[in-house]
Every structure is written in structure tokens, then in C-alpha cells.
Amino acid sequence: MTAGPYHVSPAALKRPYWCAATSVPRFLCKLNVMAFVITDPCINTKDTACVDVCPVDCIHPRKDEPEFEQTTILYIHPEECIDCGACVPACPVAAIYDGPDTTPKSQTSLIEANAIFRSGEPDTLAKAEALVSAHVAAHPELMAIPPADRASAHTK
Ligand code: SF4
Numbered sequence: 001m002t003a004g005p006y007h008v009s010p011a012a013l014k015r016p017y018w019c020a021a022t023s024v025p026r027f028l029c030k031l032n033v034m035a036f037v038i039t040d041p042c043i044n045t046k047d048t049a050c051v052d053v054c055p056v057d058c059i060h061p062r063k064d065e066p067e068f069e070q071t072t073i074l075y076i077h078p079e080e081c082i083d084c085g086a087c088v089p090a091c092p093v094a095a096i097y098d099g100p101d102t103t104p105k106s107q108t109s110l111i112e113a114n115a116i117f118r119s120g121e122p123d124t125l126a127k128a129e130a131l132v133s134a135h136v137a138a139h140p141e142l143m144a145i146p147p148a149d150r151a152s153a154h155t156k
Helices: 010-014 025-033 049-053 106-114 124-137 147-153
Strands: none
Touching: 106 124
16 A cells, blocks of 8 residues: 555554544544544654654644744644554654554543644643643653653553
């Protein structure tokens, strides 16, 4: 299968028709719920390889955006993500999950952080980063693990 702007990943095709998070059909769920989710291995890593491969430029902040130095993690815009899956293998620390249903429970607060952040909006940056800070405080055991090994310690 060729990757391109309208490619849909096999993982996305395998998702249930109903969204577990909201109990509504997934195509409606997509309007309100995060698609792909960046989780804690990205904290203070911000490699941005995912930004480079995203065909719709929906991962922020980019290195050339003013918020880049202010954030501890990158965020995926929930409505702009087209579920192509290109960012998942690009991430060197395996931080990206293909949706809320597959994101480990320990990472739940980061689903909301991804859903809140909007590039260029200081308010949403502050709210999203507060969630990330709370996640860091709640999971010292994960933060003690080097980012490259952290995803393997995520539990469902
Ligand atoms: Fe961008 Fe990843 Fe969404 Fe594809 S799956 S559109 S690469 S954020």
C-alpha cells in the first residue's frame, strides 16, 4: 500500500466501528475525540521526525514555531489528523499510538492534552502543558526510564 495524503493505515482500518470513548459511530467520534496520540516518551524528546513525515502538517509545535521552546511534548491536532499512520514508525521513541482505544491507561491524560493544544493559542498551550506536568508528577516510575525504553513500560 502506498503512503500518501489519503492513505489510511491498516491500524486505522482495524479500529471498531463504534468509538469506545464515546459509544458513538467512529466517524462521528472523530469529530470530538483525538485520533493519533503522542505520549510520554516524547516529553523533553521532541524529535520532530513525525512532523517531517506528516502529510497534513497537523503535529505541533514545529521547530520553526514560537511555542517549540515552551512545550515539553509535541501534539497532534485531532480534527486535522487523517489517520495515515506515517508518524508512528517515524518516531524514534515509539511515543505515538493510533488512537484513544489503543493508548495505554497510564497515558490517558495525554489524550486530553493532545486534544486541547492548538498552535498559536497560549491558553490551550498552558492547559495542555499543565496536563503534561500532572502526568509527569503522577508517573515518576515512567519518567525514570530513558525515553527510548519508556513505551515498553507502558501498561494497558
Ligand atoms: Fe499526521 Fe500521524 Fe495523523 Fe498521519 S497519523 S496525519 S502523520 S499525525
